[in-house]
Structure formats: structure tokens, C-alpha cells
Amino acid sequence: MDIVLTPAEARVLGSLLEKERTVPATYPLTMKALVSACNQTSSRDPLMDLSTVQVEAAVEGLKAHKLVRKLLPSHGDRSVKYRQVAVDALALDEPQRAVLTVLLLRGPQTPQELRTRTERLHPFADADEVEEVLRDMAGWGDPLVRLLPRRPGQRDARWAHLLAGEPDLAPPEPSSHAAPAPAAAAPTPAAPAADPAVHGPLAALAGTWSGPGRGHYPTIDPFGYTERLEVVPLPGKPRLSWRTSTRAADDGRGLHADAGFLRLTDDGGVELVLATASGLVEVSSGVVEADGVALEIVLSSEAVVGAPTAKSVTATERTYRLVGDTLTYEVAMAAVGQPLTPHLTATLTRS
Incomplete structure (x- = not known):
């Protein structure tokens, strides 16, 4: 089949x-x-x-x-x-x-x-x-x-x-005199593998990332947070699913979550489309550069649209740098009447 x-x-x-x-x-x-x-x-x-x-x-x-x-x-x-x-x-x-x-x-x-x-x-x-x-x-x-x-x-x-291919016909392992171990739940299936021929330089981002970050802005007190980022390639298409969640470093309360897609364009550029739990939809475009050692993605917002109750955000800029299994980023934001101002920095490692 x-x-x-x-x-x-x-x-x-x-x-x-x-x-x-x-x-x-x-x-x-x-x-x-x-x-x-x-x-x-x-x-x-x-x-x-x-x-x-x-x-x-x-x-x-x-x-x-x-x-x-x-x-x-x-x-x-x-x-x-x-x-x-x-x-x-x-x-x-x-x-x-x-x-x-x-x-x-x-x-x-x-x-x-x-x-x-x-x-x-x-x-x-x-x-x-x-x-x-x-x-x-x-x-x-x-x-x-x-x-x-x-x-x-x-x-x-x-x-x-047979929709998943031929079943495993290997005989069971010989029994031993030792008592059988308790049955364990099956492991979660692995996420699809990135294909450099399809996903280009973005293939290097595939995986689960986590680590600490810091946030500040003229209208709020500085804060620390921990982040989890999941980047999953879509099979056969030059796109990766992108999902993040953050928690406060001091008490673990939820702070932010977003989900969307990172897209490689035909001209070698990159686009990021995100929907946030706070009621915003962000569409950004930019460039991706890779030299075999490091990967850098620089994005600027094309549009930021908010729900009626969402905070007013008018522009964003994002820079992601990947070296080995370390991903760092910087995010700037123009919001609530403030000009484009640095907002977030974080260092994440691949798990």
C-alpha cells in the first residue's frame, strides 16, 4: 500500500x-x-x-x-x-x-x-x-x-x-525467570524529521527548546520567565509549526502563549505568522542567513492585528540566532503609545 x-x-x-x-x-x-x-x-x-x-x-x-x-x-x-x-x-x-x-x-x-x-x-x-x-x-x-x-x-x-505499513512479525523476546516488569505506556511518537531539501536552513530549528528569558518595557516592571518552544516541520512543505509558552520565573504562573507557522518563501526569505493567547495576530517577514556554523533570522512585522480587548501593539522586530544547540533571541515591540523598544531576550537550549 x-x-x-x-x-x-x-x-x-x-x-x-x-x-x-x-x-x-x-x-x-x-x-x-x-x-x-x-x-x-x-x-x-x-x-x-x-x-x-x-x-x-x-x-x-x-x-x-x-x-x-x-x-x-x-x-x-x-x-x-x-x-x-x-x-x-x-x-x-x-x-x-x-x-x-x-x-x-x-x-x-x-x-x-x-x-x-x-x-x-x-x-x-x-x-x-x-x-x-x-x-x-x-x-x-x-x-x-x-x-x-x-x-x-x-x-x-x-x-x-496495513495503513502504517507491514506489521512487526518479530517473535517475542524469550521469557526469563525474572518477574516481568510492569507494562509501561507507549512512548509518544517522535515528531516528523526536518528535511533540508524541503525546509532549507530552517531545518536546523526543528526540535523542542527551553530556557530562561528577561522582559522589560517602559510601561511595566522588569520580569524573568522560562520558555518552552516547539518547532515541528510539516512533511513535504517548507513550513514549520511554531508554538511557545512562558511562565513567570518567580512563581510559575502562565504569562504568554502563541502558535503559528514559520514559512520559507520561494525567494529564500522567511515569514512568521503567529496568533497569541492575548488576542493578537502577527504577520512578519524577513531574511534567513546560514554559514554552516550559525543561523540568523531577522523579522519585521508586516501587520499586527488585535482583538477588541487586546493590548494595542503596532509593530514588532525579532532576531533569532542559532549556534549548535543554543538558540538566542531578541524581540522589540511598539505598543500602548511607545515607539519600537527592546522588550524580550532569552537563551534556549535544545532538549
């Missing part, structure tokens, strides 16, 4: 397929609802703790496979929403859809397990009816499922979907 999903993409697709049937009143899903659906602790195996950035990247991957569609806000609705189109793309009927949904969400299962767990999605008379559906899907010219060899200690053989 040409489609090979990551674990996060499989979880996102399974969640959309499930929620369309179980909670139709709130479907299509907002990003917040989709993250919650992916990370719920019931009807999921393995359990995951996907961040919003990881889910956004998974959605972009599924869009590239033409399995998910983004719905822009309509009149009276302010949220972007997401729906699956995999049923049409894969030509699934209702029984096939139900079986695939549960395989995506819970991994390999026996026909009897699938019969029990698909009850809310499609009623099967018995396990034999489920197995008939599975054998039909396995017999397609491009099979969608596969029967796995029965392993020692398993009473019945299990079936796996």
Missing part, C-alpha cells in the same frame, strides 16, 4: 472515524477536541500523550494522503475543524469502516475482540461475520488488513491494519 501512516497519523485518523459515529453532534472536530480524542485513556492501545503540535503535524500528513480535510470557519463559527475523508478514499462500507476504526485505535485484535469493540460503530452478529469482513479486506488487490501468525500463548490469531 502506498500509504504509510505514522503512529500519530493513525491515531488521528482513527479518532476522527470514531467520533463521526459516536458523537455526531460535535463532529467535525476542533483541534482541541481532536487532541483530547487522541489522548483519551479509554478505547485506546497504546495510550498516547500527543501535543497539539504533534496532532497538527499528523493532520498535515493525513491531508497529504487525502485522508483528512480541514474545514475553515463558516458564518457564526470561529474554529477551524477537521473531518475524515478516508471512507471515500479507501471505498469502505460500514462494516469495513468499523473494523478499520478499531484496528487503528487499538492495534492488532482477534475477530471476537473486534466484534465486542465495534458495537457502537456497527453491530456484527458474531465473530465469524467480523472475520468474513477481514478476509474480504485482506483479499483486495491492495490489501488493507493482514492476519498475523499466532504467537505462543495466544489462543486466537490477530488481525492488523
Whole structure:
């Protein structure tokens, strides 16, 4: 099969397929609802703790496979929403859809397990009816499922979907006399890798960054903060998802959060589009320079638009410098009647 999903993409697709049937009143899903659906602790195996950035990247991957569609806000609705189109793309009927949904969400299962767990999605008379559906899907010219060899200690053989590639058929590790270790939750799937051929010099920014910063401005008292920055490349596109959050250094209270995208332009320039929790949308453009040792990005705002209750900000300038695993930045701001003035400085390290 040409489609090979990551674990996060499989979880996102399974969640959309499930929620369309179980909670139709709130479907299509907002990003917040989709993250919650992916990370719920019931009807999921393995359990995951996907961040919003990881889910956004998974959605972009599924869009590239033409399995998910983004719905822009309509009149009276302010949220972007997401729906699956995999049923049409894969030509699934209702029984096939139900079986695939549960395989995506819970991994390999026996026909009897699938019969029990698909009850809310499609009623099967018995396990034999489920197995008939599975054998039909396995017999397609491009099979969608596969029967796995029965392993020692398993009473019945299990079936796996093939949307994430060929299942792991390696035999289990030999048992020892030592007591088995408690089962641990599966690790969070790794974020997509940056591709210098696609993301250019911005590929060096991919990762999670954290560290201390200082803030000052003529209208406020100086303050210290800690920051976490997640930069996740979007597969196949010259863009990186950008998300930051900061907390006060003295008491840990939340201070600021923003999210958006860093975009490489056709002429080698760079653009940053951010939406902040304080009600501002900032669009900046600039240049990126790399000499093999250091990377520098200099951005100036093209527009800063605020919600009616947001603080008045009219312009920003940003400078980011990357050397190895150390990222420093300086941010200047023109706000509340003040001219463009230095505002923030920070030093972040890659974790």
C-alpha cells in the first residue's frame, strides 16, 4: 500500500472515524477536541500523550494522503475543524469502516475482540461475520488488513491494519525467570524529521527548546520567565509549526502563549505568522542567513492585528540566532503609545 501512516497519523485518523459515529453532534472536530480524542485513556492501545503540535503535524500528513480535510470557519463559527475523508478514499462500507476504526485505535485484535469493540460503530452478529469482513479486506488487490501468525500463548490469531505499513512479525523476546516488569505506556511518537531539501536552513530549528528569558518595557516592571518552544516541520512543505509558552520565573504562573507557522518563501526569505493567547495576530517577514556554523533570522512585522480587548501593539522586530544547540533571541515591540523598544531576550537550549 502506498500509504504509510505514522503512529500519530493513525491515531488521528482513527479518532476522527470514531467520533463521526459516536458523537455526531460535535463532529467535525476542533483541534482541541481532536487532541483530547487522541489522548483519551479509554478505547485506546497504546495510550498516547500527543501535543497539539504533534496532532497538527499528523493532520498535515493525513491531508497529504487525502485522508483528512480541514474545514475553515463558516458564518457564526470561529474554529477551524477537521473531518475524515478516508471512507471515500479507501471505498469502505460500514462494516469495513468499523473494523478499520478499531484496528487503528487499538492495534492488532482477534475477530471476537473486534466484534465486542465495534458495537457502537456497527453491530456484527458474531465473530465469524467480523472475520468474513477481514478476509474480504485482506483479499483486495491492495490489501488493507493482514492476519498475523499466532504467537505462543495466544489462543486466537490477530488481525492488523496495513495503513502504517507491514506489521512487526518479530517473535517475542524469550521469557526469563525474572518477574516481568510492569507494562509501561507507549512512548509518544517522535515528531516528523526536518528535511533540508524541503525546509532549507530552517531545518536546523526543528526540535523542542527551553530556557530562561528577561522582559522589560517602559510601561511595566522588569520580569524573568522560562520558555518552552516547539518547532515541528510539516512533511513535504517548507513550513514549520511554531508554538511557545512562558511562565513567570518567580512563581510559575502562565504569562504568554502563541502558535503559528514559520514559512520559507520561494525567494529564500522567511515569514512568521503567529496568533497569541492575548488576542493578537502577527504577520512578519524577513531574511534567513546560514554559514554552516550559525543561523540568523531577522523579522519585521508586516501587520499586527488585535482583538477588541487586546493590548494595542503596532509593530514588532525579532532576531533569532542559532549556534549548535543554543538558540538566542531578541524581540522589540511598539505598543500602548511607545515607539519600537527592546522588550524580550532569552537563551534556549535544545532538549
